Amino acid sequence: MRSLPLLLAGAVLAGCATPPASTTAQAPAAPVALETILQKPIYRMSPVEAGRYVAWQHAAEPDLRKRIAAIGRKNIGQPYILNLLGEFPFEVHDNLPLFSLDHSDCVVFAEHTYAMALSRSWEEFFWMLQRIRYKDGVIGVATRNHYTELDWNVSNRWLLTDISAELAGANGPGYDMRVDRARFLRTRHNTVRDIPVETSRQAFVPKDAVAGIAAQLREGDFVNVISTRDGEHWASHVGLVVLGPDGERHFLHSSEPQVREETFASYIARAAEREAKNAREGKNGQRLAGFKFLRLNDNIVVPPMAPQPRPGS
Template sequence: MQRYLSFVLLLSLLSGCSVFKPQPRNIFMEEMTTSPSYKISERIIPLSEPLLGLPYVDGGLGEGPNGQFDRDPLSRFDLFDCTTFVETVLAGAMSYSPSEFEHNLIKLRYQHGNVGFITRNHFTSADWIPNNQWALRDITQDIALDHTAFAETLIDKPAWYQAMQQDRLQGLPDSIDKTARLKTLHKAGKNLPKIYVRTPYVPLTALNQPEVLDRIPSGSVISMVRPNYDVSQWIGTHLNITHQAFAIRKQGKLFLRHASLRYKKVVDEGFVEYFSQYDKTSTLKGFNVQQPIEQALVVGH
């Protein structure tokens, strides 16, 4: 799709004529508002289909035009990172109008739906998953059964904030003193708690059993687990989760649909094929599974 959009734009520039350029947002919104299904998990595939091929860009979304630290837009449909892709599609699957979409997106991305850098669900294991149990249910142990493992670590939020540099401030006008604004951000982070997290996951070794794959529902959110992953020298803290995707079934086969750093775009990859690239020496040890709660569909539908 991205190559097609670039080609249409090029034709427009060369000819000087007005050319219709299809926008991912229009396709996404049309599918969201007209989908015949009321089941959230069934809406994941058709809603995310038009987004395949769109570019991966890290950190493309922020607090909007009035943001204190990041004035990137609250939503966009032309680029994604792994989590904003999951949030956008999941919010769309829960909604039947643009206003419902905006409400659900903000509620998924921010604690209690309060827009702000401090209240954003930055850490998947410490923020995003626990704060979104109104919309998701952790079924990891139902998938792995006796093979369930747990990743434990301490998310050091104060150290993460202190490690931030000025490039973390996005979209601020030149009239704002960025040095002072960064100091404000550092000060805000000092009072945040360190959070101990214990994340259940399906070990990669369990994928040798076909019944494990059979128990993973299409439309579920898959989070890649690296237990106690030490990236503190770069970002000030350890992590448990480093990537997110959707599990989808097509013609009886399980795939991962995700905004991929490796391919720099939204892609489908075979589920088993994706994980087979990681051997026992890798820091990636398994994945967490979150299933959308159908009751989370907005009132009125």
């Protein structure tokens, strides 16, 4: 007769093993037809549907620049939420997730669009998203590309090249930046890192000169909106260049209340209206100074992820 401990051990071991599939188990739901998926905007797709759309788009449009425009436009109308993503559950400094399909802010919209355009599946998209979003693809709040000019643009040189100085010309304007990442991480994310202060000189195209250089922009290029207040300049917003039906350069971006496509002239005019309203109300709001432009590279070689280090105590 078997002893009770032996019987209990057998029960535990049996509980750890995968049981045979039940012959009465409910069959999985039939996949949604591709035609139905293609009728949806991306922000109304499930991850499974988005993965199928990414695969279809990659096969249907071999031109990366056109694929970026098509995927970006597939999200026109996507609702806007600022500060949307974080590192949860990999890190718990907040409860914000690593991706979002249903909402975006300006950076999330650009990152998701580039990542989808470079991918053939959901799994590759998620990998590519982290490669774009973090320095060397290493997930963590301290390795996230927080500062547009000195983090995002630099970390993604494999994807884009800053052509702002070239477009602005020898006498084009510039601004000095000073970035204290250690202070930012400590005050915004309760994260302590020993990172030295960095300074940099940045070139940009003034808003009044954009019409004159617009014809040099290409579909899929990256846009940094440069704002100023009290003598300081910074990239306050980002988006993508797409071509309109007549070849006119349009600005595709996520801003309150949703993703939209408009001409650069329209964006500049709306900024002027906002600034005039702030002046009437006595507010010291930010003002539009101009734009930085980053050229989508012709021969993109996606670098590998760096090893994900074991988290410290």
